[in-house]
Amino acid sequence: MRIIDNNALNYVVDNRIKLSGTFCTTPDVQEEFEVKYEGGLPKGVQNIWDDPQFDKVGYLKNYADMLNKYGDKSFYNMRGFGDISIIALLKTQKGTRKVQLPGLEDGFVVITTDVQLTKHIQREFCDTGDVFDSSIQVVDHVIYFN
Amino acid sequence: MQIFVDKKPSLTVNDSVVRKVLGIYPEELLESRKFFDAAFRTGGFEFKDLQAEADTILIPWQLFLLEEAKLDAELKRIEDLRLEKVSEKLIVKRKGYGDITSKRILDRLIRSQNYLIRNGTFEVNDYCGSLKGKSISQAAKQITTHFEVNASSFRRGSKRDALAYLIEKIENKQINVCQGVLDSNKILPVLDNSRSVYKNTSGFAIKDDRVPFIFIPSEINPDEREGRQILTLVYLIALVGLDEYNFVLRKDFKTQLLTAKGIENLAYNIASEFLLPWSVTAGYRGTQISEALRDFLSSKYQLSPTAVVTILRKRRVISSFEEYSALLPDPPPPGKSKSEGGRTPSIERSVRKFLGKLAYEVLNGDIRSKKTGAVRAQYIIFGSPRKRAFFMYRKNLGL
Numbered sequence: 163m164r165i166i167d168n169n170a171l172n173y174v175v176d177n178r179i180k181l182s183g184t185f186c187t188t189p190d191v192q193e194e195f196e197v198k199y200e201g202g203l204p205k206g207v208q209n210i211w212d213d214p215q216f217d218k219v220g221y222l223k224n225y226a227d228m229l230n231k232y233g234d235k236s237f238y239n240m241r242g243f244g245d246i247s248i249i250a251l252l253k254t255q256k257g258t259r260k261v262q263l264p265g266l267e268d269g270f271v272v273i274t275t276d277v278q279l280t281k282h283i284q285r286e287f288c289d290t291g292d293v294f295d296s297s298i299q300v301v302d303h304v305i306y307f308n
Numbered sequence: 309m310q311i312f313v314d315k316k317p318s319l320t321v322n323d324s325v326v327r328k329v330l331g332i333y334p335e336e337l338l339e340s341r342k343f344f345d346a347a348f349r350t351g352g353f354e355f356k357d358l359q360a361e362a363d364t365i366l367i368p369w370q371l372f373l374l375e376e377a378k379l380d381a382e383l384k385r386i387e388d389l390r391l392e393k394v395s396e397k398l399i400v401k402r403k404g405y406g407d408i409t410s411k412r413i414l415d416r417l418i419r420s421q422n423y424l425i426r427n428g429t430f431e432v433n434d435y436c437g438s439l440k441g442k443s444i445s446q447a448a449k450q451i452t453t454h455f456e457v458n459a460s461s462f463r464r465g466s467k468r469d470a471l472a473y474l475i476e477k478i479e480n481k482q483i484n485v486c487q488g489v490l491d492s493n494k495i496l497p498v499l500d501n502s503r504s505v506y507k508n509t510s511g512f513a514i515k516d517d518r519v520p521f522i523f524i525p526s527e528i529n530p531d532e533r534e535g536r537q538i539l540t541l542v543y544l545i546a547l548v549g550l551d552e553y554n555f556v557l558r559k560d561f562k563t564q565l566l567t568a569k570g571i572e573n574l575a576y577n578i579a580s581e582f583l584l585p586w587s588v589t590a591g592y593r594g595t596q597i598s599e600a601l602r603d604f605l606s607s608k609y610q611l612s613p614t615a616v617v618t619i620l621r622k623r624r625v626i627s628s629f630e631e632y633s634a635l636l637p638d639p640p641p642p643g644k645s646k647s648e649g650g651r652t653p654s655i656e657r658s659v660r661k662f663l664g665k666l667a668y669e670v671l672n673g674d675i676r677s678k679k680t681g682a683v684r685a686q687y688i689i690f691g692s693p694r695k696r697a698f699f700m701y702r703k704n705l706g707l
Contacts (some may be wrong), residue, residue: 177366219316230373
């Protein structure tokens, strides 16, 4: 599964990149993206909330957990919650790893340059040695799309 | 309380968390809204309905998901910010007066001011506190000199022109003037009891040693016509000059003006002297004040007729209470809200009016140079993300 954040989406649109295959994003990221670009997500990018098989119940719980763990500064600085939503998405996918979802066997690539998001992902997933966790990659969007 | 997602139970949140979030704006009585009333009664709600309701009341839905301790910390942060900027008296409903300062408006302007100070380049404002220790006439002169107010220019046109003139002069000297806006651009939300909350919101000043903010109700109180707004504005300017932020000009300012003591009285006297000099009214001592004279002074000195009569009474030019009461004009018919009928102004015009010139210019510059993110800009402009409105705003301004 390839997960894309707002900065990466902006990069795709600004550089007229034609995406091949499917990318996922979250409702919060789509909300931020559509502030700048009318007309919905670029072709090839799906909002995970629109996937009928997505565990929305689990996602909301994970969202609340991550919000309480990392969300303080967002309220104070009036930032969006895109990074919280992406970690919640990853946590939710971890919870459903036994279910065969398209792309699951290939692991997860998170396309972002957000330093804070990268740190949170490292903290939540990449230090535990769990099989799932070691299959998560975080890639800069400039590197990924070039 | 149970949160459902497509009818499946997901999270549980404490009722107390919901109450505390809604208590951010206690004067708006948000608990009594249909959605929350039903949620408390039934013990739950659908997540998508919470999102829609949060969008209407302009409170981030994420706040409802916070653990109580985290929420308390966030609410304390909000309260500390408020207290840093205005006196505690202004953010507590005062018994007997029914004065409410809309906390929603207060929070929006504090955010805007904090943004402006962090992202603009402003020197310390030497007007703040500069009226301390001065006599009334010296202080009034100081206002004239500092803000470069030309009396002829100020008094020349209509009250609307005079108000615009004064606002321009004040903003040229690094004091940001924000005005209440109530049109279909929805810079401020209009909920069930919003109108009565806004009508009871007096003008107030928000402290800062570089860019103090002044808020005048303007459209949100249709009974407050331009003459009254001019008096409010000058009164608040006097308070900033005295470095005092504890006072508002209440709805029934007549009684307030006639009975004020201490700093409040001093600020009134300075404002009155600036607008209607003692040297003018002294000439009418011992004469019969007629309605025609009252209206003449109102027109010439850009004051409401009520303010003229009250100032004359305070100065004992009108010596008897009977004469004073007889000269008070009949209350005007309830003002029509500007949002009822008539063309909606452009969104950028409404934003400019609410944010004030200085905040408007700095924020737009930062949007243009991408120094600030879109989400943050929307919180400052609209109080919450509003994609479509922000898109139009940027399009109209070429940002």
